[in-house]
Amino acid sequence: MLLLLVMAITGCQFFSSEKKVSADHARFERIVQAVETLRSAYEQQKLDVIQKLMLPLQGFQQLEGQIQRDFDTYATIFLDVAIERIHIQGEQIKVNVRWEGIWQRSPDVAPVTDRGHGVWVWSGTKDILWAGVEGAMPFGRAGR
Numbered sequence: 001m002l003l004l005l006v007m008a009i010t011g012c013q014f015f016s017s018e019k020k021v022s023a024d025h026a027r028f029e030r031i032v033q034a035v036e037t038l039r040s041a042y043e044q045q046k047l048d049v050i051q052k053l054m055l056p057l058q059g060f061q062q063l064e065g066q067i068q069r070d071f072d073t074y075a076t077i078f079l080d081v082a083i084e085r086i087h088i089q090g091e092q093i094k095v096n097v098r099w100e101g102i103w104q105r106s107p108d109v110a111p112v113t114d115r116g117h118g119v120w121v122w123s124g125t126k127d128i129l130w131a132g133v134e135g136a137m138p139f140g141r142a143g144r
Contacts, residue, residue: 027125031086031093034128035120039081042139045071053130055123063133066140070103073142074112078102084117092131093122101138112141 034053041049047068054060070077078101085096100115116136123131133139 027088027128028086030126030128031088031095031122032083034122034130035081035083035095035097038120038130039079042067042070043077043079045077047071050130055129055131057131059132060130063139066143069142070140073105074103075106076102076104078104079138091123091125093124093128094134095120095122099138101141103141114138114141 038050038053041047041053047064050067051064054064080100082098083095084098087094087096096117096119098115098117100113102111102113104111116138118133118135118137120130121132121134122128
């Protein structure tokens with residue numbers, strides 16, 4: 001009888017519609033969301049949203065300026081980003097991305113297209129913040 005009771009209880013938990021998400025999986029989802037938020041904010045030309053994602057580091061002042069020049073130069077930006085790999089080591093997160101972008105000054109001017117691979121470095125466990133970039137990046141297109 002006790003065995004039947006244990007099986008019934010564990011069976012109910014197994015078929016429960018509530019799924020428990022591990023802390024690692026929840027962090028992974030926050031990382032993916034941070035990448036999407038950055039991509040979307042760049043595409044929608046929302047520097048304030050990008051700034052909220054950034055760690056307050058000196059090196060980002062230059063990157064912010066490059067991003068602002070992109071926004072001042074291009075009327076529309078389309079950016080497609082694919083995550084190829086996520087490497088987590090403690091607080092540091094390295095997200096290998098493949099990206100392709102289209103930057104359009106105006107409808108009567110041919111767009112600029114580019115693509116590349118890079119690493120977006122993030123930091124955090126609960127709050128995921130942008131900590132750096134490595135490799136070819138879509139940001140700063142206007143300066144190239």
